[in-house]
Amino acid sequence: MASKKYLLLAGAVGLLAASTSFAQVTPTGYDALDSTKVGRGRMVQQTNFLNHQSNFPAKPRDMWELGLSGGLHLIDGTVPAWPGFGGGISLRKALGHTFSVRAEYIGSIDKGQDYKLRPTVIANGNPWAKTAALNGGYIVPNYRSQNHQLSLDMIASLSNILFYRAEPKINWYVLAGYSIVSADVDVDALDANGNGYDYSGINFGAKRSDIRKQLNDLRDKKYEQNAPSQGNRIAIGRHNDNQLIRHALDVGTGIAFKISKRFNLGVEEKLTMPFDAYLDGYPGPGGSTKDFYSYTSLRLNFNLGNSSKRVQPLWWINPLEYAYSELSAPRHMKLPAPILPDADGDGVTDQFDREPNTPAGAPVDSHGVAKDTDGDGVPDYKDKQLITPTYCQPVDADGVGKCPDPECCKHITPACASLVLPSVSFKGTTTKVGKDQEAILASVASTLKANPSCNVLVTGHAGAKGKKGGVDLSSRRVDAVIDYLADKQGIDRGRFIKQNTPGDSGTVDLAPAN
Structure with missing residues (x-):
C-alpha cells in the first residue's frame, strides 16, 4: 500500500517538473495577457481580466486585409460565353474569429457568340431589325458586356478553430452579400456600312467551331448597338455607353494559403446573380431565364497595420490556442489546491505528517510539524513574540524574551506587488478626469477596495526637458487622479504616494507601492 502511495507521489512530482519545463511557452497567434494589442476603449475589461475580476480578456486590435484579384470572368446565359477577364480590389475587416466583412470592386469585360439561328427580340428597341429582315426574322446573337460591380459581402471562415494545431495555415471560407452592378451590353448587329448581316453563306449544319469561325469572319466586331434590355437604361453621355443598373445577390467560396503573417494567396469562386435575363443581350428560348456572373479569381492579400499594436486578422488566429496554453502551462489561471487526506488541515497529507494533530491554523513545515x-x-x-533574538532567550511560556521588542519587527506589510494597475491618459493640457478616465479609475478603486492593505504610487511625468509648465501640469494631473479616487470612490488619501519623473506628459501611472 505504501509503495503505491510513493509511486503516486513520484508521478505527481514528475508532472509538476514537466509542467514547469514548459512554463515559458506562450501562444504564437495572440497572447491574451499582452495588453499592448488592446485598444483604449477595451482597457477596463483587460484590466479586470488581469486582476481576475473577469473571465474574458478584451478583444485585441487586428489588422485590415487589402486584396488584389484577377482571373476568369464570364456570363452564364443563353448566348455561349467566351472566356473574359476580370480584376478587382477589396478591403476586409474581421468582426470576430469567424465572421468578417469585405467591400470589393470588380471590373470585367465579357463577350459571347451564339451558333444557332434564333427569333429576333424586341425589348427597349430592336437593334437586330436589319439583320432579321435579311434572314426571315432570325438572328445569331452576340454581345460584348463591360461591367462594374461594387459588393459588400459577409464572409464566414470555416477552418480557423482548430483542436489539434495552434495556428491555421489554410483558411477555407464561404461568402454571401449584396452587389450593385453597372453593365454596358452591346451587340454587333450591323456591318461596316450600316447594313444587317446576311447569313445565307453560313453552313449551320457544320460543327459549332466552324459555324463560329464563319460568323466571326462575317462580322466587323464593332459592337455598335445597345443590346435589347429588360427595364431601364441610364445614359452616361455616349449612345454606346448606356448602362444597365442592377441589384444583385452574391454567393461564393474560397481558400487562402498563408505565406507569412503579412501575405496570403487565395483562390475564390464568386457568383453574382442580378436576376436579369438580358445580361448577354438575349433572353432564354421559350421565355426569360436569369443570367449570372461567374468570377474565378486568384487573390493576393496583404495585412495592413502596425504589428506592434495589432495582431493578424482574427480569421488567422485559433481562439482555442490561449485556452490550451493555459491548460498546458498556466500563467494566469489560479489552480485549486489538490484534495488529499489531511486530517488536521495543515496542508501536509496524512501519510507524510509527523505531527498529525496540529491545531487548526497553526503554520507548519514541510513535515507537518508546527513551525518555530x-x-x-x-x-x-x-509564540507572542514570533522572532526573538538569541540574545533575548530563554523565553517564557508565551515565547516572549527578556529584551525590548525591536522596532523593525512590529509590523509585517503584506506584499501587493502582484496587483496590475492601469495608466490614465490625458489629452492636450487638460487636468480634468473625463468619462474614459472615470471608467479606468473605477476599476482601480474596485481593486484597491479588495486589497485594503496596499498603498498606491501615483506617478506623473513632466514631459520633455525644458517643456514649459511640464512639472506643474503633471502635478495637477496627479492631484486630479487622487482627488477622484478619494472623493468619488472613497479611497483613503493616506494610501497614495505622489512623485514626478521624466516621461510621457500625457500619462499618469498607477502602481502598488508596498
Whole structure:
C-alpha cells in the first residue's frame, strides 16, 4: 500500500517538473495577457481580466486585409460565353474569429457568340431589325458586356478553430452579400456600312467551331448597338455607353494559403446573380431565364497595420490556442489546491505528517510539524513574540524574551506587488478626469477596495526637458487622479504616494507601492 502511495507521489512530482519545463511557452497567434494589442476603449475589461475580476480578456486590435484579384470572368446565359477577364480590389475587416466583412470592386469585360439561328427580340428597341429582315426574322446573337460591380459581402471562415494545431495555415471560407452592378451590353448587329448581316453563306449544319469561325469572319466586331434590355437604361453621355443598373445577390467560396503573417494567396469562386435575363443581350428560348456572373479569381492579400499594436486578422488566429496554453502551462489561471487526506488541515497529507494533530491554523513545515521560526522552543501558533533574538532567550511560556521588542519587527506589510494597475491618459493640457478616465479609475478603486492593505504610487511625468509648465501640469494631473479616487470612490488619501519623473506628459501611472 505504501509503495503505491510513493509511486503516486513520484508521478505527481514528475508532472509538476514537466509542467514547469514548459512554463515559458506562450501562444504564437495572440497572447491574451499582452495588453499592448488592446485598444483604449477595451482597457477596463483587460484590466479586470488581469486582476481576475473577469473571465474574458478584451478583444485585441487586428489588422485590415487589402486584396488584389484577377482571373476568369464570364456570363452564364443563353448566348455561349467566351472566356473574359476580370480584376478587382477589396478591403476586409474581421468582426470576430469567424465572421468578417469585405467591400470589393470588380471590373470585367465579357463577350459571347451564339451558333444557332434564333427569333429576333424586341425589348427597349430592336437593334437586330436589319439583320432579321435579311434572314426571315432570325438572328445569331452576340454581345460584348463591360461591367462594374461594387459588393459588400459577409464572409464566414470555416477552418480557423482548430483542436489539434495552434495556428491555421489554410483558411477555407464561404461568402454571401449584396452587389450593385453597372453593365454596358452591346451587340454587333450591323456591318461596316450600316447594313444587317446576311447569313445565307453560313453552313449551320457544320460543327459549332466552324459555324463560329464563319460568323466571326462575317462580322466587323464593332459592337455598335445597345443590346435589347429588360427595364431601364441610364445614359452616361455616349449612345454606346448606356448602362444597365442592377441589384444583385452574391454567393461564393474560397481558400487562402498563408505565406507569412503579412501575405496570403487565395483562390475564390464568386457568383453574382442580378436576376436579369438580358445580361448577354438575349433572353432564354421559350421565355426569360436569369443570367449570372461567374468570377474565378486568384487573390493576393496583404495585412495592413502596425504589428506592434495589432495582431493578424482574427480569421488567422485559433481562439482555442490561449485556452490550451493555459491548460498546458498556466500563467494566469489560479489552480485549486489538490484534495488529499489531511486530517488536521495543515496542508501536509496524512501519510507524510509527523505531527498529525496540529491545531487548526497553526503554520507548519514541510513535515507537518508546527513551525518555530526563532527556535525558542515555543511553536509559532503560541509564540507572542514570533522572532526573538538569541540574545533575548530563554523565553517564557508565551515565547516572549527578556529584551525590548525591536522596532523593525512590529509590523509585517503584506506584499501587493502582484496587483496590475492601469495608466490614465490625458489629452492636450487638460487636468480634468473625463468619462474614459472615470471608467479606468473605477476599476482601480474596485481593486484597491479588495486589497485594503496596499498603498498606491501615483506617478506623473513632466514631459520633455525644458517643456514649459511640464512639472506643474503633471502635478495637477496627479492631484486630479487622487482627488477622484478619494472623493468619488472613497479611497483613503493616506494610501497614495505622489512623485514626478521624466516621461510621457500625457500619462499618469498607477502602481502598488508596498
